[in-house]
Amino acid sequence: MFSIFRISPIIRITLLTFYTALTLPLPFLAKASASPIPASFLWGGIAVGGVLLYGLLGERTILDEEKIQVVYPQWFPGFLRQGWELKWTEIKNLKLRTTGQGGLVYYFVSHAEDRAYLLPARVAGFARLVRQVEEKTGIDTKDIRPMPQPWMYFILCAIALLLLLVDFWTIGTALSLG
16 A cells, blocks of 8 residues: 655645746746847746746655655656655654754655655645654654645745736736837
C-alpha cells in the first residue's frame, strides 16, 4: 500500500496567481511604452516560466512500505529539480533546522549521514504524512508542525487577487494608449 501527497492546493493556487499577477501586464506595458523587447518575446517567456512553475508545483511525496520519495512530473526537466528517495531502514533521525527567515524545517538524516533530505512540509495531509513517517521509522514526531500556516496563504492569495485587479486596470490603460 502507498500514499501520495501533493503540494497543498492553496499553496499552488496562491503561487500561480502571484505569478500571473506579476507577469500578465508586462507584454501590454511593453507594447504601450514601445519597449525594445517585443511583446511576443515576453509572452513566450511568461509561458515558459508558467510551465516550469506548474511543473515544480506538481511535486509529489510518495510513501510505500519500503521508502519515502519525492518526485516531479515525468515531463519536467530533471536538470532543474531532481527528486529523491530514502528507504525507511536508512533513516536515522529527523533533524530540526532554522531557516534564514526564522522558520523551522526538518531533515531526514540517514545512517550514512552524507546527505539530508527535506521533510516535505507544504503537502496537503501533512499530519497524515508525519504519522506514517512515525509508523515506518519509530521516530517521535509529536512536535513536528507544518511550516506554512494555511491562513498565511489565504492572505497572500487575497493580496494576489487584489494585484490582479490592479493588473486589469493597468492592461486597460495600456490598451487605450497603444
